[in-house]
Amino acid sequence: MQLVIVESPAKAKTIEKYLGKNFKVLASYGHVRDLPPKDGSVRPDEDFAMDWEVYADQRNRKQVKAIADAAKDSDRLILATDPDREGEAISWHVLELLKKRKALPSAVERVTFNAITKKAVTDAMKAPRELDQDLIDAYLGRRALDYLFGFTLSPVLWRKLPGAKSAGRVQSVALRLICEREREIEVFKADEYWSVVAKMEHDGTAFDGRLVRYDGKKLEKLTLGNKGDADAAKAAVEQGRFTVEEVETKPLKRSPAPPFTTSTLQQEAARKLGFSASHTMRCAQSLYEAGAITYMRTDGVQMDMSAIMAARDAIADRFAEDYRPEKPRFYQSKAKNAQEAHEAIRPTSFKKDRAGSGDEAKLYDLIYKRAMASQMATAQLERTTVTMRDPTGKHELRATGQVVKFPGFLAVYSESFDDKSDNDDDNLLPVMRRGDAPAKKTVEATQHFTQPPPRFSEASLVKRLEELGIGRPSTYASTIQTLRDRDYVRMEKNRFFAEDSGRLLTAFLERFFPRYVAYDFTAELEEELDDVSGGRAEYKALLSTFWRDFKPKSDEVMERQPSEVTEVLDEFLADFLFPEREDGKPPRWCPLCAEQGREGGELHLRGGRYGAFIGCENYPECNFRRKFGQPGSDDGSDDGAMGEHPETGETIERKSGRFGPYVQMGTGKDAKRASIPKDIDDFDLEWAVKMLGLPRVIGPHPETGKDIEAGSWRYGPAVRHDGTYGKLQNTREIFEIGMNRAVDLLAEAASQKGGRGRGSREPLKVLGKTEAGDDVKLMDGRYGPYITDGNVNATIPKDKDKGALTLEEALTLIAEKAAKGPAKKRKRKAPAKKKAAPKKKAAAKK
Structure with missing residues (x-):
């Protein structure tokens, strides 16, 4: 038998169909082991020796055992994990584990493929190789570097910076970008300016003529700086009779963008579909494992030649011949530090224009159209500029428009951008000639203010990180998610806002560790890691150089007093x-x-x-x-008014408390409060009103007649009825769920937990059944893991590994707990007497 190891069960299932009966394909469920999250896992004094341990998750341990057992019965081990640094590392970890367990087959080979199709998989099996030690070393260097940075710096933060949770090598630099943008916005001073636009018409077509020259002088953006000047310019336009002096037509060409890389896919999915980076990668992973797209972690922009020809054939089938250029298009990455080791992200077959369902289908459609458009003809456009002047020649209006003469690739796909200009190029202009006098309908003078630079969206942050050469495309989603999980940033209307804790952490790092949050330094580290993966450098030398400077600096800061x-x-x-x-x-x-x-x-x-x-x-x-973070506030209050409640008229404020951000309406004991959910990025006044109005009554239960409510409770969004809770997927579902779905959730919850409490929670594992036929479950509780048979809950001793617990041991724990009887309620202690009281009595006796 031949054993094949991949990362995921879905990938394993697909590949096993292609390989036949002589192959057994098992999934490792991602990485099988990691550095233990404790001091000493990386030991610089011992030539950067590293300790590894298998993940404690029961499923992971069970799968590792299954792999080891299957390897003992196999003649050949084929490591077929992903074709990147992480994939190489997973193969290496599996190999090392099998060596330790003495379960290594006589033949061990490594294969890679860029797409999960029958041809790609079978061709890869015919061309095996050995593990790439350079890629493994690059993984070891990156993992050790991140560990040393985080585990050395985090204790410094805990002791010297109240409220700080952790810091990461790439995460801290990404946070600095967000905080610097916040400072730019705060110091920005808006300038007032006015524009004057005439609403005009010619041959039945309306268009706008913008004032560009006034009183003989060219108007710059801020020339009309107040209402008085604007009104004078408006009056001049109203009084003048404007005729066409010049019509200029220029041909324009637009070429298609290259197929997606990981970062451009994340950016475009955020703009067009509203997906977060992490959600985009989850959908892409599913499409890849289903064989629909090529590998989705790549910075390459070029497609395989066979795919290019397939795309050209698909274009010829669907469009006229002039939509397919004479020669194929070839692309080269402009991103800093791009490796281009893999193809761009593309469909595995251009004959298949649909794949997946829901969000996966939307993402596939985006990938398919972008890849096809990349091989289509250039779009031909025409830009027209019409200049109109009054008889004095002192005042000039200008109208611009753009016409698509031949759509080319625009017939399939048009790239979107974060920074949208305010020009009128997309307007359709009537045909005008020199001497024409378009009718002037109205003239408007509009006030504007210059705008600060926009806050980062996920798309623009990913783009900026890539431009600076910081991090790698595969890490952006997890980096951004970490910032959100640590509450260093929050999302509002899909934009990043720096929280006080994030700003303070950034200030601390900029002051005490300036080198390690410098953009150039972080980018240079990425280049050095790339040198390791290319065999041009040694990872331990890189670690030694980093540690030689970083450790003394950390020790120096640790010796300072918090007050200092x-x-x-x-x-x-x-x-x-x-x-x-x-x-x-x-x-x-x-x-x-x-x-x-x-x-x-x-x-x-x-x-x-x-x-x-x-x-x-x-x-x-x-x-x-x-x-912190409220400069200039003289009353010491939380300056976070969001607006007034539409019904009561009371002010709703956004506040930050010990347990996170919340909204409040009213003051004192009668104030209503509601936590701000983390899964709502566009939290605004409308959402605040909704959350303050919870719980929402869905209606009476069809059996009991008691109300079913939907709300955000102690353990998250859920429906509630008579003490039973049915868990909801997200906050939005609170306001969408109907009676039928609510009753089903409550029935499911009641069956799992005897009809009381948090019934919808899933067990970590079902160990077996009691003599009465009840499931014995391993649960993860608020105060740690425990065992339950549905009637008795028994705590697992701290010295006992929950993952190794047997059914017999679990039944013994339950029996011992049952013999003790129900826990007695603790009596509330009387308030402690003041310590000063005994001293007074002693003084009286003297």
């Missing part, structure tokens, strides 16, 4: 936290001290249990404080 760190950050962030005041008072002026007549009273950055804040130097006499 806060003082340094207070000075470092002074311009942001304490800007110049418009009322002429000192930037650090304390309004409460001034109000109460105290001398001094300067504001400074302070560190608290739940993070940094701004406080007065006269504390405790002065208890003024405001949140």
Whole structure:
């Protein structure tokens, strides 16, 4: 028998169909082991030795055993994991595990394929190779580098920076980009400007004529800077009679974009489909494993020659001959540090224009059209500019329009962009000639303000990271997700907003570890890792160079007192936290001290249990404080008003608390509050009103007559009825679910948990059955893993590995717990007496 190892069950199932009965295909479920998350897993003093352990997940351990057992009965082991650095690493881990278990077959080979089709798989089996040690070394170098960075720096953060959770090599640089953009927006000062546009008509076609020259002078963007100037220009246009002086027509050509790489797929899916980077990769993974597309982790922009010819044939079948260019198109990546080791992302067959369902189908359609368009003819356009002047020649209007003469690739696909210009090129103009006098209907003067640079979306952040050469396409989704999970950023209307904790962390790293969040340094590290994968460098030398500088710097910062760190950050962030005041008072002026007549009273950055804040130097006499990140607020309150409730008229505010962001309506004990869910990126006033209105009553249960409610409870979105909870997939479903679906969820929950509590939770594992026929389940509870038979819950001892627990051991634990009887309720302790009281009694006795 020949044993083939791949990453996923779906991939295994597809490949096993292609290979036949003599092959057994097993999935490793991704990586089988990793560095333990504790100190000492990478030991620089021992030539960067690394400890690895199999994932504790029961499914993973079970699968590793299945692979080892199958390997013992096999004559040949074929490692067929993905054709990239991570895929090579998974194969290496599997090989090392089998060596330790003495289960290695006599023949071991490595095969790779870029698409899961029968031809690609069978051809790969005929051309095996050995494991690529250079790729493995690059993986080891990257993994050790990330571990040393995170596990050395995170303890420094925990001790010196209140509220900080962790830092990562690439994640910290991505966070810096977001925070720097936030600073640019805050210091931006908007300039007022006006535009004057005449609504015109000629031969029944309406169009706009924009004022571009006024009183003999060319108008720049900010020339008309106030209403007075704009009204004067408007009056001049209204009084003038404009005739066409010049009609200029220029041909334009647009060429198609190359097929998708990982990063461009993430960007375009975000723009066109609204997908997050992680969701895009999940859908792409499913399409790849189903054999619909080629490998989706790539920075290559070129398709295989056979695929190019297939695309050209598909174009000829669907369009006229002039839609297919005479020669195939070839592309070259412009991305910094691009390896181009694999093909671009494309369909495995251009005869198949549909694949998957739901979001997968939408993504496939995007991939298919982009790949086909990349081999289509250039689009031919015509841009027309019409210049109109009044009799004095001092005032000039201009109208522009664009006409598509031959669509070419635009018949299939048009690329979208984050930065959309405000020009009128897409307008359709009537045919006009010199001397024509279009009718002037109305003239409008419109006020505008210059806009700050836009906040990053996922698409624009990925694009910027790629331009800087930071990280790799396969890491962008996880990097962005980590920033969100750590609450360093939040998403609103698909844009990144830096949270206070993220801004403070960035300031700390910029002040104490400037080199390690520098864009050039991080990009150079990526280049060095690429040199390792190309066999041009040695990974331990790279680690040694990094550690020689990084470790002393970390030790130096660790020796500083937290108060000293806060003082340094207070000075470092002074311009942001304490800007110049418009009322002429000192930037650090304390309004409460001034109000109460105290001398001094300067504001400074302070560190608290739940993070940094701004406080007065006269504390405790002065208890003024405001949140970090709210420069210039004199009342110390949360400046987060979102608007008024449409029915009650009460103000709704956005706030941040110990357990995360929330919205509040009203004040004091009667205030209504609701947590802001993490799965709602476009959280606005409308969503705030919805969340404050929960729970939502769906209606009476058809059997009991009691109301079924939908809401966001302690364990997330769910439906509730008489103490039973049925879990929902996301927050949006709270407002969409109907009666039939709610009843089904509640019935399922009741059957799993005896009709009470969190019935919809899935067990980690079913160990077997009791004598009465009840399932014995391994559950993951709030206070750790436990065993239950549906009636008795038994805690698993800390020294016992939950993954190795047998049915007999579980039954023993349940029996022991049942013998003890129900747990007694703990009595509430009386409030402790003040410590000063005994001292007073002692003094009295004396």
